[in-house]
Amino acid sequence: MAHAIEAPASTTAEGPTSHTPNQTAKTGxxxxxxPDQTxxxxxxxxxxxxxxxxxxxxxxxxxxFLHLCQRTGLDPFSQQIYLIGRFSKKDGREVYTPQTGxxxxxxxAQRVTAQTxxxxxxxxxxxxxxxxxxxxxxxxxxxxxxxxxxxxxNGQRFSAVATFREYVQTFPDGNPKGLWAKMPAGxxxxxxxxLALRKAFPHDLAGVYTAEEMDQADNTAPMAAPRDFIAEAKNAETAAIVxxxxxxxxxxxxxxxxLNRIGAIGAEKTAAEQQPTPDNDTAADEVVEAEVVTEDSDTPEQPAASLDEMLDKLFLQAIENRFHIDVLKQIAGAARAEKVIDMEVEGPPPARERMTLGAxxxxxxxxAQAANAERNAA
Known part of the structure; x- marks a missing residue:
């Protein structure tokens, strides 16, 4: 909710009143x-x-801000202290913080020293x-x-070190801007x-920061280069990676x-991987025989329709929610226990090539492991 900068008129026993010229003169x-202003x-x-x-x-x-001005004795109308707004994604608005030079x-520091x-x-x-x-x-x-x-x-030393990389104000490309480029040492x-003055005068300087300290708050994060998924698919060694x-x-x-272009690349790699060669003709025959034996074994069959529905749901959840690694391991364990880990199923879209449930x-x-690596990197 927006709030206008205004305050009610002061009140007396007779009711609201305005400041008179005499009252103004007395307060400067x-x-x-x-000091008593609220x-x-x-x-x-x-x-x-x-x-x-x-x-x-x-x-x-x-x-x-009013309380800080009263406590520090800095005058906002003489540009000794000011309230700076910076947009906060968390709050969805400009958040205002006190700032001085x-x-x-x-x-x-001089005023407090004189007073004490x-x-x-x-x-x-x-x-x-x-x-x-x-x-x-x-x-x-x-x-x-x-x-x-x-x-x-008062004879006590208060030292502070500030590193350039932590405070420098930069352009999106990372180069220093403004006085940080012209007078970096200053x-x-x-x-x-x-930092040192705040250590020496903690009560008097708490809650207000200098403009130089806050310059880096205006830094714009460099735009990350968009991920080239098509190039990744072309460079993939296998269809599974695609x-x-x-x-x-x-x-x-x-x-x-x-997505369609990546699917086409995956289909091309799948076709290339399935091309028969003289060296694997025998192996292919053995696979066929093994499949026949598997069909004659005691492995329980499941209705095709319900299995397809389960797999479609599995694809959807995996893509939208990124299955946790432990959950997938539990699924694999259950599939082995039910003796369906080697059952041929339809692969994920868009190619939907045949593969074993284990694959x-x-x-x-x-x-899931790639997603976990992305989260850790972020």
Whole structure:
């Protein structure tokens, strides 16, 4: 639900009232944030909208931002702190988070130090190259691998290291963009300083991050190259592997013309594998005799119609849900127990060539293992 940035007028015992000029003067202007303020005023809300905050911002995000401004003493109307929206797939909307610059961190650190009569300072910033060697000045053309900043507060050292690869803002092709391309050493040093300051002033800087730290949140993931299922089918060594490719393509939502092309490739490979040769004529005869013996054995027969229905359901579930490997192994065990593991059945679409039930289960196992590998890679 959208929420407009506005707040009710303040109230007195007599009822709602508006801010008078005298009241405004006492608080330092219409945009000044009062310590006892619990919601943004209409005037403040109007300026926040102009800064880029949309009506989709939630009341909780606005209330949290007000509290943070009061706690840190940073002024959103002087661009010391701002609320940045970034689209979240999880929430289906722009999620707003407080953000400041490194100067805002320094202002808070100096103010807190003055208020507590303490002290704070820095050691020299150092940068690290890819080999792990630290330098007190960065002169190389390539970006540093990391930067280290040490803050000293009340005599205690607070060090922090920020690596370039974790914070760099990039284009979709992976190349640095903006100041990360022009001044990489300065940008990563700011991130390291922010980390060190947050260690030194945890209460005062909790909940707000610097712009340099959040730049990487805007990175666009590179588009993955589309999977070429037809090429995989052409390069497959056997027709059985082509059937696995067809199942993967079906599961990935490939169009019918791609599935048909893969099916044609599978049919070609099946035909090539079934071509008789002088060396296997005898073996073929033996297979025929073995099949005749099997038919005369005590192996129980099943009605063809019910078996076909079962197999069609098996194909559908395997393609749509990717059978778990353990489930397929249980099916294989049951088939052996029922003495139907060597029964010839119709293979998966589109070719539907004849194979044993054991070969079919092995095929589905290969598909399930490929799916499991995909999930682990993701």
């Amino acid at each position: 202007g219409a945009l000044a944030i009062r 919601a943004w005023t209409p005037e403040q809300g109007a300026v926040l909208r102009q800064s880029g905050i949309k009506d989709q911002v939630t009341p909780a995000e606005l209330s949290g 490194i100067d805002g961190y320094r202002v808070i 009569a303490g002290s704070y300072g820095y050691e020299d910033t150092v940068w690290c190259d890819a080999s792990g060697r630290w330098r007190d000045v960065w002169l190389a053309d390539e970006p540093p691998a990391a930067a280290k900043v040490t803050v000293i507060r 940008q990563i040093a700011k991130c390291s300083e922010a 059937r696995v490719v067809w199942m993967n393509a079906k599961h990935a939502g490939a169009p019918d013309d791609v 079919l289960i092995d095929l589905l196992l290969a598909d």
